[in-house]
Amino acid sequence: MIDYIRCSLRSLGRKKLRTLLTIVSIAIGVASVVLISSIGNIGRQTINQELSSLGLDGITIGKARKDAVSPLRGEELAAIRDSKGVLKATGLNFSYTDLYMRSLVAQGVVFGIDEDTDSFISLEPLYGRTIGRWDLRAAARVCVVDQNVATAFYKRENIVGKTICLSLGGVKENFTVVGVVRSGGNILQGLMSSYIPSFVYIPGSTMQQITGQTDYDQVAVKLEPGRSAQQTGEQIIRSLEARSHIKNGYRAQNIAQQKDTLNNLLEIVTLVLSLIAGVSLVVAGLGIMTVMLVSVNERTHEIGIKKAIGARRPIILLEFLVEAFTITLLGSIIGAALGIGMVTAGCALLQVETTISLPLVFCCILFSVLVGVIFGVYPASIAAKLRPVDALRSI
Secondary structure, X not given: OHHHHHHHHXXXXXXHHHHHHHHHHHHHHHXXXXXXXXXXXXXXXXXXXXXXXXXXXXXXXXXXXXXXXXXXXXXXXXXXXXOOOEEEEEEEEEEEEEEEEOOEEEEEEEEEEOOOHHHOOOEEEEEEOOOOHXXXXXXXXXXXXXXXXXXXXXXXXXXXXXXXXXXXXXXEEEEEEEEXXXXXXXXXXXXXXXOOOEEEEEXXXXXXXXXXXXXXXXXXXEEOOOOOHHHHHHHHHHHHHHHHOOOOOEEEEEHHHHHHHHHHHHHHHHHHHHHHHHHHHHHHHHHHHHHHHHHHHHOHHHHHHHHHOOOOHHHHHHHHHHHHHHHHHHHHHHHHHHHHHHHHHHHHHHOOOOOOOHHHHHHHHHHHHHHHHHHHHHHHHHHHHOOHHHHHHOO
């Protein structure tokens, strides 16, 4: 086998430019498949992290209709927390409203939160602090804004100590900014700014005091590992209906299922793009076949001499197959390294966690080598079938 490899490398070295171009075509195909597949996986993982940090994980409990009289107060929140399969639960009030600062107006969402909300919504402080227990007890007029709000009004991120006016329930109230956070939705906000607005967080007690609202708009529920979202949601609904004696007054929304649906869609898109990129591997295989056919024609006399001195058909066949294998393997390794390098550089540039699936890379290399060998079978079989007399006559 070592002699076969040495012979194939010597044969490839005779036509360096042709060999180099063939290796480059294979490398481009492999690199494109690795790059596109990795981008799809990294994008899916990043979006999942963003959705989870926005609280879009688990289930939410709300009223069946906006005008429903079914209560969703502290007592119901306590009952939900005590339900089987519930890890954590928190009440949420929110309002789409206008934000006023420096005689400017912007659209945003105001969340009334409590001390457990940061378990559902990622609030990473950049400057200042977040909402504390003392703010909730005092119903303080303080707020935390995300960096999008800060840059929209002041063109900088640190606006701790500034005053922002919020319109809640038809009443305008001034709030002191005590913190600026990197909201979990910043990447999504950058990509979908028309759909995901900026966020402002105030104490839930303050929001209820201003709006006069005594219950929650929704209750976000995080489940214990392994718990079924559908079964747990149905159980919570039955418990709440038994407490309130109101049928069909509540609804459970499986946010995790919607995230899974998005995951499936992203997987399909990634698969389709990878298959499109994989076409280049087939094109590279055709290039290998062409190169091998030319090589057989150029080495007909050499093949005749080898057969005349005792080389059998399997030996000639194996020699050309090893040559196709070698050139494909070199191109695949170079392409995989190139694809991994581009993915790593892109992630570093975008400050995104680098995730490379080594099994995917190995499968891509294996598929490329397999394609190269398959397309090399026909030229190799032609070389193996040459008769010594006919081959020696060709000079």
